[in-house]
Amino acid sequence: MKSRHKKLALIGGALAIIGIIAALVLNALNSNIALYISPTDVAEGKAPQGKAFRIGGLVKEGSLQRQADGVTIAFVVTDTAKDMTVHYKGILPDLFKEGKGVVAQGKMAADGTFTASEVLAKHDENYMPPEAAKAVGDAQAKSAGAEKPKASY
Known part of the structure; x- marks a missing residue:
C-alpha cells in the first residue's frame, strides 16, 4: 500500500x-x-406515550393523600383548567405544599394517571417554575376567553 493510500485509510x-x-x-x-x-x-392527548416527560402546575388544595407506608403519595396537579392525578413513591421535597408550584417527572400509567419518578418543588415563596407559570397563565387565559361571550355585529 502506498503512503497516500495509508493516509486516506x-x-x-x-x-x-x-x-x-x-x-x-x-x-x-x-x-x-x-x-x-x-x-x-x-388531557388533549399531547403527552408522549411510553416516554418520560414532566408535568407541572399547582398542587390542588386538599388533594394530597398519603398511604400508610409513609412514602406512597397521590396528589393532583392543576393548571387551573385541567387536573392530573400524580402517584409518587418516595420522600417529597421539604417545600412541597398544597397550593404551591410543582414539577413531576415520570410516565403516564395505563389507568390515565401520572406515575412520577421525581418531584420538584418551588424553592421560594414567590417562585413557580417558568413552564408551570406559563401553563397556569395559558389555562387561565383559555378559561377567561371561553367565559366571555363573543360579540356579534
Whole structure:
C-alpha cells in the first residue's frame, strides 16, 4: 500500500470512529430528554406515550393523600383548567405544599394517571417554575376567553 493510500485509510477510519461516537452521544442525549407538558396538554392527548416527560402546575388544595407506608403519595396537579392525578413513591421535597408550584417527572400509567419518578418543588415563596407559570397563565387565559361571550355585529 502506498503512503497516500495509508493516509486516506487512516483519515477514513478516524472519520468513521468520530461518526460512531457522535451517533452514540446523540442517541444518549435523545433518550434523556424529558419534555414539559401541562395538565391541559395531557388531557388533549399531547403527552408522549411510553416516554418520560414532566408535568407541572399547582398542587390542588386538599388533594394530597398519603398511604400508610409513609412514602406512597397521590396528589393532583392543576393548571387551573385541567387536573392530573400524580402517584409518587418516595420522600417529597421539604417545600412541597398544597397550593404551591410543582414539577413531576415520570410516565403516564395505563389507568390515565401520572406515575412520577421525581418531584420538584418551588424553592421560594414567590417562585413557580417558568413552564408551570406559563401553563397556569395559558389555562387561565383559555378559561377567561371561553367565559366571555363573543360579540356579534
